[in-house]
Amino acid sequence: MADRYEIRFSGAGGQGLITAGIILAEAASIIDGKHAVQSQSYGPEARGGASKSEVIISDEPIDYPKATIVDACLAMTQEATDKYANGIKDGGLLLIDSDFVKQVPEGNFKVVRIPIMRTAKEDIGREIVANVVALGAMIALTDVVSRESGEKAVLAKVPEAFIDLNKKAYSVGFEKVQEYLAAQ
Amino acid sequence: MAKKVALLQGNTACAYGALYAGCNFFGGYPITPSTEVAEVLSEELPKIGGKFIQMEDEIGAMASVIGASLTGQKALTATSGPGVSLKQELIGYACIAETPCVIINVMRGGPSTGMPTGPGQSDVQQAKWGTHGDHPVIALVPASCQEIFSETVRAFNLAEKYRMPVQVLYDEIVGHMRERIEFPEPGELEVIDREAPSCSPEDYKPFDPSNGDVPPLAAFGSEYRFHVTGLNKAADGFPTTKAELVDAEQRRQLRKIDANIADIESYEEYQTDDAEVVIFAYGSTSRSARYAVNELRKEGVKAGLFRPITLWPFPEKRVAELAQQAKAIIVPELNLGQMNLEVERVAKGACEIIGIHRVDGEPINPGQIMAQVKEVV
Numbered sequence: 043m044a045d046r047y048e049i050r051f052s053g054a055g056g057q058g059l060i061t062a063g064i065i066l067a068e069a070a071s072i073i074d075g076k077h078a079v080q081s082q083s084y085g086p087e088a089r090g091g092a093s094k095s096e097v098i099i100s101d102e103p104i105d106y107p108k109a110t111i112v113d114a115c116l117a118m119t120q121e122a123t124d125k126y127a128n129g130i131k132d133g134g135l136l137l138i139d140s141d142f143v144k145q146v147p148e149g150n151f152k153v154v155r156i157p158i159m160r161t162a163k164e165d166i167g168r169e170i171v172a173n174v175v176a177l178g179a180m181i182a183l184t185d186v187v188s189r190e191s192g193e194k195a196v197l198a199k200v201p202e203a204f205i206d207l208n209k210k211a212y213s214v215g216f217e218k219v220q221e222y223l224a225a226q
Numbered sequence: 227m228a229k230k231v232a233l234l235q236g237n238t239a240c241a242y243g244a245l246y247a248g249c250n251f252f253g254g255y256p257i258t259p260s261t262e263v264a265e266v267l268s269e270e271l272p273k274i275g276g277k278f279i280q281m282e283d284e285i286g287a288m289a290s291v292i293g294a295s296l297t298g299q300k301a302l303t304a305t306s307g308p309g310v311s312l313k314q315e316l317i318g319y320a321c322i323a324e325t326p327c328v329i330i331n332v333m334r335g336g337p338s339t340g341m342p343t344g345p346g347q348s349d350v351q352q353a354k355w356g357t358h359g360d361h362p363v364i365a366l367v368p369a370s371c372q373e374i375f376s377e378t379v380r381a382f383n384l385a386e387k388y389r390m391p392v393q394v395l396y397d398e399i400v401g402h403m404r405e406r407i408e409f410p411e412p413g414e415l416e417v418i419d420r421e422a423p424s425c426s427p428e429d430y431k432p433f434d435p436s437n438g439d440v441p442p443l444a445a446f447g448s449e450y451r452f453h454v455t456g457l458n459k460a461a462d463g464f465p466t467t468k469a470e471l472v473d474a475e476q477r478r479q480l481r482k483i484d485a486n487i488a489d490i491e492s493y494e495e496y497q498t499d500d501a502e503v504v505i506f507a508y509g510s511t512s513r514s515a516r517y518a519v520n521e522l523r524k525e526g527v528k529a530g531l532f533r534p535i536t537l538w539p540f541p542e543k544r545v546a547e548l549a550q551q552a553k554a555i556i557v558p559e560l561n562l563g564q565m566n567l568e569v570e571r572v573a574k575g576a577c578e579i580i581g582i583h584r585v586d587g588e589p590i591n592p593g594q595i596m597a598q599v600k601e602v603v
Contacts, residue, residue, distance in 0.1 A: 064404060068233045071406040080233070081403040084343055106517040107403050107510065108589055 045100055047186055048109040051176070052094040052126035053118025053139075055084055058173030061199070062116075063095030065177060069187040069195035070099045079107040092125045099186055114184045116176055117143055118158060135183055137176070154183060156218045162211060171211035178215020189216065230409040236401040237262035237304075239371040240330055240394070241270065243378030244302050246410065247417055249328075250276035251301040253290030255283055255309060258342045259398040260332035263304035284309040288316035288329075295320075295327045296454065298445030300382055304330035307349045308339060310356065317391055318357035319456050324433065324479070326385035326420055326443070328378070329393045332401040333509075333560075335585055344587030345398035347509055348561035353393050354538050360476055362483045364490060365393040365538040367508040371405040376415060377535065383418040384490060388482045389440050395537070397560060399510035399589055423450060433475065434461040439482050483539050492535040493544065497523060501530030503599045504552045506545065506569050508534050511558045511590050518595040529599050537565070542572045549573035554602045558582040558590045578602070 049066065051059040060082045067080035077100045084093040096109045114135040117123040123143045127136055132150045140155035156179055162172035174196055181192040193212055200208045234242070241263050244252075252271060256264040264280070271278045277294070281287040287303050294301040305313065310331050320327055331353070335346035349356075353365040364384050368377040378394055385392040423430050423442040432452040434441050441461075444450030457465035458472040466472065483490065497519050498504060507515040512533040522529040532548055532555075534541055549555060549569075554577055557566035566581035573579055582598055584590050 064233065067404055071233055072231060077406070078233070079403055079405050081399060104405075105513045105520070106592055107399065107513055108591070110517075110592065 045102055046104070047099045047184075048111065048113050049097045049099070049180065049184065049186065050094055050109055050112050050115045050126060051096075051180075052092065052116060052122035054122065055091045055093040057093075057118055058170070059093060059116070059118065059176075060084070060095040062173040062177045062180075063097045065195045065199050066097045066181070066187065066192070067099075068198070069191040070097070073191040073194055074187055076101060077104050079104045081107050092119070092122045094122070094126045114180060114186075116180055118172070118176065120144065123147065137179060137183060154179075154219070154222060156222055161214060161218055165214050166207065166211050168207060171207060174208050174211040175215040175218070178212040179219050180215075182216040182219040229411065231406055232409070233404050234371050234407050235262055235404045236371045236374045236396060237332065238266050239375040239407055240304070240378050240401075241266035242409070243375035244328070244382070245270055245274070246375070246412075246415065247300065247379040247382035248419070249300045249302045249382065250274065251291070251294035251299040252276075252278045252303065253281055253287045253294065253301065254279075254303045254305065255281055255287045257306045257309050259334055259345075259401050260304040260306050260309075260330060262401075263330055263332070267302070284312035285316060288313040288320075291327045291329075292316060292320050292323065292325050295325045296323075296446045298448070300326075300386070302328045302330065304332065306332050306334050306342075307336045307346070307352070310349060310352060314357040318359060318361065320391040321357065321361035321479070322359075322456055322458070323454050324389040324441075324443070325391065326389050327391050328381045328385055329391060330378070331393055331395045333395055333397045335560075335587065341587050343398070345510065345589065346560050346585065347397050347511065348564065348585070349395060350508075350537060350559075350561070351564045353395055360480060362388070362390055362479050363393075363538045364388070364390065364483065364536070365395055366492075367395050367534060367537045369396070369400060369509050369512045369533065369535075371400075371403070372407045373535070374400065375407060376410070379415050379417065380492075383416060386418050386420040387440070388486070389420065389443055390479075390482065395509070397509045397511075427451065431461040432463045433459055435474070435478055439478050439485065487539055490536055490539060491541055493541050494531075494533045494535060496531040496533070498530035498532060498548065500528055501548075501551070502528040502553050503530070503602050504548045504555045505529065505531050505595060505599070506534075506555050506557045506565065507531060507559075508537060508565070511560060514590050514592045515558060515595055517592040518599065521592065522596055522599055527599060527603055540568050540572065545569060545572045546574070546576070549576040552577050554578040554580055556580050556582065556595065556598055556602070558584075558595055560584055560590065
């Protein structure tokens with residue numbers, strides 16, 4: 043792993059992307075014992091508006107807590123794409139919700155298109171777990187933490203009654219990536 | 227046994243730091259980006275028999291903190307710039323009444339409502355000059371979640387030891403980011419409680435300077451009775467206009483700081499030994515600066531970082547020395563120029579002082595600092 047790996051989750055406020063960032067940071071720092079910092083930026087709205095959450099993971103202590111050159115970026119909405127899908131490094135990754143992001147920024151990075159919200163709704167039956175689907179997909183694509191560590195962190199975060207739902211959502215994120223890559 | 231670890235937000239670390247220090251009262255009027263401090267304490271304080279109270283406004287919140295402290299509790303409030311503005315009258319009252327308490331200011335921009343969810347560092351001079359009149363000031367500026375924990379403990383210690391309000395200021399970035407922290411074991415960090423009077427209740431004078439600059443503080447509601455006022459007061463706590471008493475009382479209060487600089491001062495230096503350019507940075511900005519120093523060193527540029535942890539009293543002596551050594555001191559801040567003025571004052575023209583200022587709600591990134599350093603060398 044590089045000294046410093048930067049992941050940005052962006053979408054609409056209320057989609058749970060800050061939570062996704064926190065779970066990833068917990069997987070990296072508490073479970074895997076690496077250094078991680080999670081930060082966020084959001085507007086005054088309780089719901090809606092573009093929001094982002096960034097996670098920096100490193101083998102070394104982390105000084106600057108915000109992204110400098112993004113290794114991997116998730117964008118769930120067009121607004122988030124326009125606002126936050128920038129600064130992605132050459133050879134980096136942009137994961138988009140293909141139902142909502144129609145105008146994809148140009149750049150020397152790989153674009154992965156998965157209908158994340160629709161997957162959550164149709165495969166799991168609950169749109170609310172779209173963030174966990176997205177997290178699974180991001181971990182599958184980046185390998186920044188192990189699949190097991192990611193799952194452990196997801197399950198540590200959710201109430202007992204929702205464990206199965208989230209386990210499934212996380213796993214579907216991995217499957218969708220495998221399907222997408224196989225189709226390419 | 228391994229220490230308890232957790233991924234904690236800066237504000238949450240602050241709340242747990244307060245509890246570690248023995249805080250048992252929180253009076254506040256929650257405001258972004260400090261709300262999580264109140265949120266955590268509203269859950270935790272009742273569990274230990276402490277009190278959490280959401281007051282009718284910011285002024286009432288500060289008043290409740292002073293009242294709680296005078297009854298012997300360790301009292302805290304947490305707010306942001308707009309709240310600190312409102313609290314100034316009562317912060318002055320806490321100063322003259324020599325009441326230990328801790329004020330957390332999670333800084334956003336301003337003036338007024340400004341940008342509630344964006345970061346700022348524009349209250350650093352307010353921390354010193356916000357309330358009127360000459361008064362002692364201690365302000366701490368932690369830069370990580372672990373340090374927010376330990377500096378909150380230290381803030382309580384200094385408040386109790388010197389019998390005065392202590393402010394802890396950190397910007398929204400540090401307040402809202404999450405990092406792994408290790409919880410110190412009980413006893414691992416020093417916890418100081420205020421000195422109680424050793425005389426009889428009949429002989430007690432709350433501001434009697436005969437045994438030193440910090441008179442012992444009795445608790446309201448105990449057998450010790452005393453008077454508290456915002457007026458200049460004599461040793462017995464009652465108002466006085468006697469010139470020599472007023473003068474002595476004011477000078478004694480400032481002496482609590484001036485005679486104890488070594489105890490209160492705290493800073494960190496990184497790569498400053500041979501630095502030609504020194505970056506003076508605090509809070510989240512110091513993290514950008516450290517990143518910049520590492521990158522610049524790779525390119526052979528002799529850059530270093532001076533990071534105050536105690537911002538007030540200002541680390542005058544060391545900054546003056548660095549000004550003699552360096553070609554320039556660069557001061558990046560999320561304001562339009564505040565601590566650069568203090569650095570200038572202390573440097574006395576020995577080197578160039580260059581500010582980097584930003585108030586658009588975005589952090590100062592390492593690239594901005596690197597570009598400025600390169601321009602100098």
